Amino acid sequence: MVLEDVPEPVPGRGEVRIKVRAVGVNFPDLLIIQDLYQIKPPRPFAPGGELSGVVELLGEGVTNVKVGDRVLVSPVRSAMAEKAIGNANNCWKIPDTMPFDEAAALLLTYGTSQHALQDRARLRAGETLLVLGAAGGVGLAAVELGKAMGARVIAAASSADKLALAREHGADDGVQYPVGPLDKTAARTLTDNSRRPAARMEPMSSMTESVAITPKRHCVQSPGRAATWSWASRPAFRNCRSICRCSRLRDRRRFLGRVHQSFPKVHAANVAALMALYLDGKIKPAVTERFPLARGGEAIGRLGSRAARGKIVVTMD
Numbered sequence: 001m002v003l004e005d006v007p008e009p010v011p012g013r014g015e016v017r018i019k020v021r022a023v024g025v026n027f028p029d030l031l032i033i034q035d036l037y038q039i040k041p042p043r044p045f046a047p048g049g050e051l052s053g054v055v056e057l058l059g060e061g062v063t064n065v066k067v068g069d070r071v072l073v074s075p076v077r078s079a080m081a082e083k084a085i086g087n088a089n090n091c092w093k094i095p096d097t098m099p100f101d102e103a104a105a106l107l108l109t110y111g112t113s114q115h116a117l118q119d120r121a122r123l124r125a126g127e128t129l130l131v132l133g134a135a136g137g138v139g140l141a142a143v144e145l146g147k148a149m150g151a152r153v154i155a156a157a158s159s160a161d162k163l164a165l166a167r168e169h170g171a172d173d174g175v176q177y178p179v180g181p182l183d184k185t186a187a188r189t190l191t192d193n194s195r196r197p198a199a200r201m202e203p204m205s206s207m208t209e210s211v212a213i214t215p216k217r218h219c220v221q222s223p224g225r226a227a228t229w230s231w232a233s234r235p236a237f238r239n240c241r242s243i244c245r246c247s248r249l250r251d252r253r254r255f256l257g258r259v260h261q262s263f264p265k266v267h268a269a270n271v272a273a274l275m276a277l278y279l280d281g282k283i284k285p286a287v288t289e290r291f292p293l294a295r296g297g298e299a300i301g302r303l304g305s306r307a308a309r310g311k312i313v314v315t316m317d
Helices: 027-032 100-104 107-120 137-148 160-168 184-191 214-219 234-246 256-262 264-279 293-304
Strands: 015-025 051-058 070-073 083-087 091-093 128-132 152-157 173-176 199-203 224-229 249-252 287-292 311-315
Touching: 015 100, 015 107, 015 293, 027 293, 051 083, 051 100, 070 083, 070 100, 100 287, 100 311, 107 137, 107 199, 107 224, 107 264, 128 137, 137 152, 137 160, 137 311, 152 160, 160 173, 287 293, 293 311
Parallel strands: 128 152, 128 199, 152 173, 199 224, 224 249, 287 311
Antiparallel strands: 015 051, 015 083, 015 311, 051 070, 070 091
């Protein structure tokens, strides 16, 4: 990855040009630059799928935003640039009190967790939720949203400091797992055999990189609900399907990137609900690291090293 000067982009019909202030870094960015994602943009391209900034120029037919509006935009392509083009229908106005870095860290992580827990897993108040990878961006969002939905949340992570971060964001309890199989005894101790979690949420990458999935079926009620996020690999995807069948888990998957296209009204309502939760102080993106644009590749590399905690953001300041 190199930093280059290119001509200013021009918005087409239904598009806007944004003066970018911050860009959220997500796991798909790491996969896309390696051609491991289901979307393979032609090279050269700039990574980045969500941003916040100020509307600078309107394309033909745009009426929902105006020049000077503070917005977050997601999904968007080539966000890691001083100026970027976005579909006006994917622009969401943000309040003046919302920092740009937090806005850029909101929609993909919290939107993924919200869709998984609310629309797919149907999490209900009083249930117990087990969140694996609980210290990452989506994991922390799941912890906060699970609490906001009235669930008891158990965080699972690979280190004590990651568990501490999850507890800071509302986790009721935690279990530390090593690289290898999740200790089902430790999880049962936290939940009691009679109160095993009704739902489990986890990154698909955990199936091949950090946690063997087979013992995890003992940590969830049967039948239970399993919500997965992240496109890790097709072998992991197939493994998830086979395990969910044999363990009588009801597997609830859907690619979030298709939701805004297929269910625009549902997506708009979900975004409005997330903004309301943010303004009420019930959710707050944990921006733990900020990188300048010139170090955008290093920011993405932090995800690949598994050293990231919370959300990493690239800023234009």
